Structures are given as structure tokens and as C-alpha cells.
Amino acid sequence: MARSMIALFIVSFFFVFVAFWTGVAGCWRRSPGNIASTAILMLLACLFSAGGMGLWHGVEYYEEEKLKTEPWKASWDPILQVATTVQYDWSYMISWIGTGMALLAFCLFLGASQCMQGEQQREQAKQMQYIMPVYPQKQQYPSYGYGYPGPYHYGSQYGPYNY
Known part of the structure; x- marks a missing residue:
């Protein structure tokens, strides 16, 4: 269980890195x-x-229960058993705070994703009025024997003024 605990923390750090x-x-x-x-x-x-x-708590509980048996803590003097205390230091507190912060980060990132998605949808709704559907035109332009439509000026390429 102790090795699995370390492996779970390594995988957790990998997920934080990614x-x-x-x-x-x-x-x-x-x-x-x-x-x-x-x-x-x-x-x-x-x-x-x-x-x-x-x-970690499982390992601690298992070790504490095992220490209550005869060759370990049970064989100590009663004064020593009463005077012995277990204290958790800063790393224990930091690891639980880090777990809570990861949960808080999940909630905040999920909220940010929803806000950004709503913002993009509102932006697209604003842009929809500018999007015009384009349909192919069925009408034929008069081509006057040429392949493209348009006004034609015979005589000069610069218009009807220069003959």
C-alpha cells in the first residue's frame, strides 16, 4: 500500500503537469x-x-494496529505508552491542502470553460445577422456572343469618348 501511495502521487503530479x-x-x-x-x-x-x-491513512492505520500487538508497543511500559504521541507535520497538511486546491482548480476551470463557451455562442449570434445565404443564380446574362456579361464599348478600350 505504501508503494501504491507513492505511485498515485506520481500519477497525480503527471496530471498536474499535463x-x-x-x-x-x-x-x-x-x-x-x-x-x-x-x-x-x-x-x-x-x-x-x-x-x-x-x-497513506490506510498504511498508518495498519501500522498502528500492528504496533498494538505484543512485540512492539504493547510491551512498552505504561508510562511510555501514555507519553508517546503522534503528530502530523507540515507535509501532511500541505498534501491535503493541495488535494483541495486541485478540486478548486477543477471547479474554476470548468466554470471558465462554460463562460467561454457561452461567450463564443453570443458572439456567433451577433455575427449571424451579417451572414447571408448565397444561392446560385439561375438567370442568364445576355452575352452578345461573348463568354462574359457586361457593358461593351466598341471602338476604344477607354470608353465611348475616344474614337
């Missing part, structure tokens, strides 16, 4: 799809980090 680059690309291109994939990667990082912390 989420960083997809987030940079999503912000650079203002792409709601990239931002949504960043949110999903942050959710995966949060889940793997929480799984690692869950395994």
Missing part, C-alpha cells in the same frame, strides 16, 4: 475545449492525490 500545458494552450487560444480538458485533468489529479492520501 494540465498546466493544456491550460496554457487553452488560455492562449481562448479555447473552451482546452480549458475543459484542463478541468478534467485537474479532476483526475485531485482524485489520484486523494487516493494517495487515502492509502
